[in-house]
Amino acid sequence: MARLDLPDDDRLYQALLDRDPAYDDRVFVTVASTGIFCRLTCPARKPKRENCAFYARPAECIAAGFRPCKRCHPIANEGRQTK
Numbered sequence: 001m002a003r004l005d006l007p008d009d010d011r012l013y014q015a016l017l018d019r020d021p022a023y024d025d026r027v028f029v030t031v032a033s034t035g036i037f038c039r040l041t042c043p044a045r046k047p048k049r050e051n052c053a054f055y056a057r058p059a060e061c062i063a064a065g066f067r068p069c070k071r072c073h074p075i076a077n078e079g080r081q082t083k
């Protein structure tokens with residue numbers, strides 16, 4: 001499976017707005033305005049599109065300088081992802 005083959009940003013942003021559980025643990029969103037990253041299913045208010053970037057792994061978000069969200073705990077399941 002090509003796990004880095006993410007859908008395009010338009011679809012991912014819509015999934016973020018919808019809190020689509022299909023992408024949970026597969027895609028994470030960084031928010032430039034707050035410096036945190038989240039699961040797409042995060043209950044927090046949704047950021048503006050221009051502040052969002054999407055990554056397949058929490059480690060990539062951290063490497064980019066973002067901290068995990070305290071509400072959705074995006075690294076809670078790290079290492080326990082289903083293949």
Ligand SMILES: [Zn+2]
Nearest residue numbers: 038042069072
């Ligand atoms: Zn969050």
